[in-house]
Amino acid sequence: MPSVLITGATSGFGRAAAYRFAKAGWSLILTGRREERLKALEDELGSQVEVLTLTLDVRDADAIAQALKNLPEALLPLTCLINNAGLALAPEPSQKVALRDWHTMIDTNITGLVNVTHAALPLLIEHGAGASILNLGSVAGQWPYPGGHVYGASKAFVQQFGYNLRCDLLGTGVRVTDLAPGMAETEFTLVRTKGDQAASDALYRGTTPLQAEDIAEQLFYLATLPAHVNINRLEIMPVRQAWSPFAVDRDKT
């Protein structure tokens, strides 16, 4: 059976992807920090497919290297890595942001993604043709907006790291994609606003954001493309989201 390692499987895109890949019979390696949520997924999906849960913080390089070194043979070689764990913090302007929030985004979205990728690469290369690394980038990695600061920059890293990985992986058969969603309704905004449910509800109210299942469907599509096809970047927005005009600072009259 093909196997997929999903980081950040306890919520949002990662959780929806666990269900999507399980539906197709894939073996699952699910990670996140919230153990009780991982156990609930294992209880629910474990009767359909092989499920291994790893309670891990992607910022802990040693724990990740150790865990991936000791994967059961039945889950190897690894068919797909979904680098999904990530977060935005501090929607306010740069000059008002606490430095630790910038560090948390860099440590999670950049260092965490690099930690997992480094540990998983040998397992994907062993699989060869048909293996994939699917990285969750964002429209924020391409398009600037107020309050995007380090979050957007971290997603620009995800894109360029993926492109550079492709150069190094040429000849191994391992594919790399930057999947870059726009507005999607998950726990993302609750995390970004540090638990402000009203602010999260307000952002998604009166429009039609992407849902986690929309992204899970794209992840499954990418992972099951013919082995000779690599989509380098896939940007997806809800129909009801688009760009705005440039902002201009004007004299007060």
Ligand SMILES: NC(=O)C1=CN([C@@H]2O[C@H](COP(=O)(O)OP(=O)(O)OC[C@H]3O[C@@H](n4cnc5c(N)ncnc54)[C@H](OP(=O)(O)O)[C@@H]3O)[C@@H](O)[C@H]2O)C=CC1
């Ligand atoms: N929702 C959106 O509008 C968009 C989101 N994205 C990106 O998609 C990805 C998933 O986001 P989404 O599903 O929306 O958000 P959620 O907040 O719903 O899910 C985020 C997941 O990441 C995990 N996570 C966060 N920090 C860590 C960490 N240090 N170690 C391990 N796991 C961690 C969380 O698990 P736990 O807390 O249990 O550790 C959780 O499972 C992120 O990379 C995000 O930047 C991209 C574009 C749009």
Ligand SMILES: O=CCS(=O)(=O)O
């Ligand atoms: O990555 C998340 C989407 S947005 O909040 O930057 O538009």
